[in-house]
Amino acid sequence: MTKRKRRTFTAAFKKQVVQLYENQKPRKEILKEYDLTPSTFDRWVSQYSHSGSFKEEDNRSAEENEVIQLRKEINHLKMENDILKQAALIMGRK
DSSP states (O other): OOOOOOOOOOHHHHHHHHHHHHTTOOHHHHHHHHTOOHHHHHHHHHHHHHHSOOOGGGGOOHHHHHHHHHHHHHHHHHHHHHHHHHHHHHHHHO
16 A cells, blocks of 8 residues: 655635535545545534635634643743742852
C-alpha cells in the first residue's frame, strides 16, 4: 500500500464539492471523480453544514474555545510563577 501525497484544497474547491453533494450528486461519484478519501469528504460536509466555513477555529464548540483559552492562561500563569520564583531566589541572595 503506497502512501498518498498530502494535497491541499482551496475553500472554493471544498465548497464546490459540498454543493455537488447537496445538489444530490451521489457521494461515491464525488469521491471517485475528485479522488477524495471518505473521511476528508465527510469532514468538509460536516464543517460546512455547521458553520459555512472550513476553518477549524470556526467549527469549534464554545467548550473547545474555552479549553484553549484556559490552557493559554495556565501557561501564562506558569511562566509568571517561574519568573517570580527566580526573582525570589535572586532577592534572597542579597
